[in-house]
Amino acid sequence: MLARQHCVRQACRSGFASAIAHRPLRLAAIAPGRGIVTAAKTRKQVGVAGILDVNNTPTIVPIKDSTQLDKAQLKNLTVEYNYGLQDPWKLSNAVISRLRRDRLAEAQGLVRIASKDMQVPASWNQLIDYQLKHQRLHAALKLFNEMKKRGQLPNAHTYTTLFKGCARSEHAKLAVAEAVKLYMTMLNSSRIPPNVIHLNAALEVCARALDVDAMMSVAATIDNKTRKPDALTYSTILNGLRAWVEHQGENLKHAEKTGYTEEDHKNTIAKTLEQARRIWQEVIRKSNSAQIVLDEGLVFSMDNQTRGPFLPLPTPTTRTLSLILYALDRTRRARLALHYWTCLVEDYGITPDQNNWHALLRILRRTHSSAQTVAALKAMPTEFMTPKTFRVALETCVHDNVNPNATKNAAAIYDIMVTALPEPDLESIRLYVDVAAKSSHQFRLMRRKAGADPAARAAIDRAYALQVLGAIDHIWMPGGFATCRNEMMTLLEAASRPGPDASTSAQRAHAANYCMEVVATCRKIVSAWDRVITEAMLDEDQLDGPRRRRDLLNRFVANFYEPGHQGSGDGQPGADARTDGHAQGYQDRSGAAAVLARAVEVVPGVLPRAAETILARIDPKIATGAPLPRS
Secondary structure, eight states: OOHHHHHHHHHHHHSOHEEEEEHHHHOOOOOOOOOEEEEEEEETTTTEEEEEETTOEEEEEEETTTOOOOOOHHHHHHHHTTTOOHHHHHHHHHHHHHTOOOOOOHHHHHHHHTTTTTOOHHHHHHHHHHHHHTTTTHHHHHHHHHHHHHHTTHHHHHHHHHHHHHHHHHOOHHHHHHHHHHHHHHTTTTTSOOOOHHHHHHEEEEEEOHHHHHHHHHHHTTSSSOEEEEEEEHHHHHHHHHHHHHHHHHHGGGGGHOOOOOHHHHHHHHHHHHHHHHHHHHHHHHHTSSSSSOOHHHHHHHHHHHHOOOOOOOOOOOOOOOHHHHHHHTTGGGHHHHHHIIIIIIOOOOOOOOHHHHHHHHHHHHHHHHHHHHHHHHOOOOOOGOHHHHHHHHHHHHHTTTTHHHHHHHHHHHHHHHHHHHSHHHHHHHHHHHHHHHHHHHHHHHHHHHOOHHHHHHHHHHHHHHHHHHHHHHTTSSSSSHHHHHHHHHHHHTTTTOGGGOHHHHHHHHHHHHHHHHHHHHHHHHHHHHHHHTTTOOOHHHHHHHHHHHHHHHHHHHHHHHHHHOOOOSEEEEEEEEOOOHHHHHHHHHHHHHHHHHHTSSSSSSSSSSSHHHHHHHHHHTTTTTTOOOE
C-alpha cells in the first residue's frame, strides 16, 4: 500500500504516471519535487532514507547502490566508448577524469565495457588504486579478482599498486596477510616474477605492520638476479627492526598482563642489534664492491639501531673553520667558502683568527672576487692585518682585471692599508699600479665598438689614461709613497751612523733591501707614466705635469744605478730608465756596500753625495764589499 501511494504521488507530480507505475519499485528512487523540504537521515540499520513530503509524511525510498548503473547510463557509456575511447590511453584519461570527481560507478562501467574488446590493465590499476587510497582493501582485492576473471592480465604495476596500498592500509594484519600471499603467488608465477620494487614494497608492508617474521620470510627470497637488494631494501629492514623493538618496549608498561619483563626486553634489544650488525656488515661489503650505493637514508637507518643517549654535538672552533677552508681550496670549490664562512661565523658564533682571515682571502683570490675581498678587509680586525694581507688582496684585483670595478676595489684596499699599517707596503703599492694599468678590458671592448671613429677612440684612451694617473696620484697622497721615501732616508741615516751608535749588519742589510724596494716601486710608476705619455693618450697641456714628475722620478732611479748620472730630462721613455740588464749588473758589484753608496747619493741634503765619505763612516767590513745577508 505504501509503495502504491508513492507511485501515485510521483505520477501526479511528474505527469507521466504510466511510465512510473510500470517501473520496478527498486529503481523508483525518485527525488521530491520542487518546493519540497527534505531531511534525509541515513538509517544504516534498515537501509532506507526518510523523506518528508508536503504533509510532513515520511516516505521510505530504497537507496541505490553507487556502483550500479541503470540501462540508460550503461547505454550512454557504451556510446561514449564506441565513439572515441577505443584507445587504451584515451580510456585511461577518461577513467582518471571520472575518479577525480568520485564517479566510481561510471569509471567501472567504462572499464568493464572496454575489457570485452582489449587489454586495459592501466585502467584497472587506476580503479584498484582509487579503492586503496580510500582504505577499501577488500574492494580493491575484489576488483583485482574481477580483473582476472574478465581475462585481463595483471602487469607488474598492478602488483606494485596493491603492495603500496597494503602499506598504507589502516588494517595492518589483513594487509600483511594479503601482501605476503600476493608476493608468494608472484614467486610461483613464471609470467611476472617479482622484482626488487615488489620486494621493497612487500617488505614495507611487513615493516609497517611490525611483523618481523613475515618481513624476514620475504627477505629470504632475495637473490642476485631480479631481486637484487638495493639501499632501500636494507633501509626498510633496519627501520622495521627498530620499530619492532620500540613496540616491544611499550609492552613493558603492561608487564603484569603480557609477562614481558625488563630482562626479556634487554635480550630482545641484544638479538636485534646483533641481527642489524650482520646486515650492516653485508651492506659495507657490497658497498666496497660497488654493488650498492651507500646513501644517507641507509646510514641513518643503521644509526637509529645503535644510537644511545643523546650527547651534545661538538662545538666548531677556528680549527674547524680553517680545515673547511683548506679543503674547499684544495678541491677547487672555493665559491662555497662564503657560505661556510657565514654559517660558522654567524650561526655558530666562531671568532675567526688571523689564519682564518688569510685563508679566506686566498680563496677569494682564487675566485677573482675583488668586491668580496674589500668586504672581508672591512670586517677584518686591524691587529690581524700585515703587508701579506694586502698583497693577497691586491693580487685578487690584478686577477679580476676583467671587472670594470677592479681599480675601484683596489683603491679601497689601498685606503685600508694606509689606515691599518704604520707605513704602506711597497709591493702592495706596485700591485695597485699594476691593477690600474692592466684593467683595460672594458676599454678594449669600447674601442672595438667605436670602430674607426677617431673622436670616440681618443675619448676612450683619455679615460684609460685618467684611470692610470688617478692611481698614481692616489699613492702620492700624504701617508702613501712619500712615507716610504722618508723611511728610506731614515734607514740610511741609521746605517751611516758612526761610533758606538753604529748599526748592525742586519740593520744595514735591511736598509739596502728597503732601498731596492723603493727604487723598484719608482720604476713601476715610471713605466705606467711612459705608457700614457708614449701613446699620447692626453693632450699636451694635460701631459705637462705628469711629464715633469716622471722626469724627476726617472732621474732618481738613474742616479741609484749610476751615481752621478743626472739624466737627459727630455721626458722620453727610456732616456734615463735602466733595464733589467743594468739591475743584473748591479747585483754583480760589491754587495750591500754598493747598495748603500748608490742609495745615499740620491738623498740630497741628508747625507754627503760622495760614496767614499759614506763608506768611510760605516763599518770597514762594508767598505771591503763583503756581502750582507738579505732580510
